[in-house]
Amino acid sequence: MGDEEYNEKKPLLQNDHSKSSGNLSGPGIPANSTIVAGVVGPEDLPPPYQQALQGNGATVTCRVCQSPIDVSGKRDQHVVKCNQCNEATPIRNPPAGKKYVRCPCNCLLICKSSSQRIACPRPNCKKIINLTPSPVTPPIPSSPGLCKVTCVHCRDTFLFNTLKNALARCPHCRKVSSVGPQFAKSRGKLFLFLSFILLCLAVGVTVGTYQYAATHGGTYFIYAGAFIAGLALLLRSIYYYSMKVSIIEGPV
Structure with a gap:
């Protein structure tokens, strides 16, 4: 043998x-x-x-x-x-x-x-x-951007299209990660910039209209909404910056 x-x-x-x-x-x-x-x-x-x-x-x-x-x-x-x-x-x-x-x-x-x-x-x-011979697996049709990814959470491999410009959810452990560091960083920068702009506008409006707000109490709700939205965008930016990154093994 x-x-x-x-x-x-x-x-x-x-x-x-x-x-x-x-x-x-x-x-x-x-x-x-x-x-x-x-x-x-x-x-x-x-x-x-x-x-x-x-x-x-x-x-x-x-x-x-x-x-x-x-x-x-x-x-x-x-x-x-x-x-x-x-x-x-x-x-x-x-x-x-x-x-x-x-x-x-x-x-x-x-x-x-x-x-x-x-x-x-x-x-x-x-x-x-x-x-007996194993059944022939039909070839996976080539697709632009399709690559093999190793999940950072469970270390299993799955296919993901990087052109989707979205987060990847592993089909094995169902956890979300960024495929490659570039996507998470770019989203983190975007939300950080938006939060900075919105907080600056909230501060400017508050300083410029505080005398008007003293006689119109409803204006305080506008201030609160602007600051809350700015803080929400800031938290979203922190979420992307701290997100774990799955490894791209290569194209299919």
Whole structure:
């Protein structure tokens, strides 16, 4: 068996030679046999993380025994281990250039997207798995300004069009950030300039009409509105200047 078979046969979770794999060497599935299997299908792919929230806790369903698995505090992991059957279940898409494969003994493996043949590492299985070719992903149509961005909050990657001239909301963690520092700085400068102009006008109007306001009490509401608007613009400027910036990895 080639080097590729042995270099890519590591299970995603170590020490997972579970009890459930011991029944796989009986009649019909002999040990050291060669089988044909596809990559993990849509029913085994992890759902978007925000859709895994149930109630007040974050859980996913085990793809082997259907038991709920608590994934609180495990956002950075790609897979989690079920406490009932000790098998692995993915909660994220595989890393770039990789794919998940589940052996008939329920061992979850990861290998290169181009791999056609891998071996299960479990001592009581050792099956050779011939993989069906992965479905060809249609190329993403080129779009001016479309780039790959790494979220500053959760470190996941997503696509964003920089020509939108807007803030980016990560589809994984739903948090907002600026794509590149230039957008946040330019918006911060704009709101700072507007707040400075409005506060100066508010001060000028107040000084120039304070005698008139002494006999017309409604004028004070105009003063208050001008100062409040100026302070609101100033706070907006501070918001943009303090905003976290996501990293542009490059064009698609």
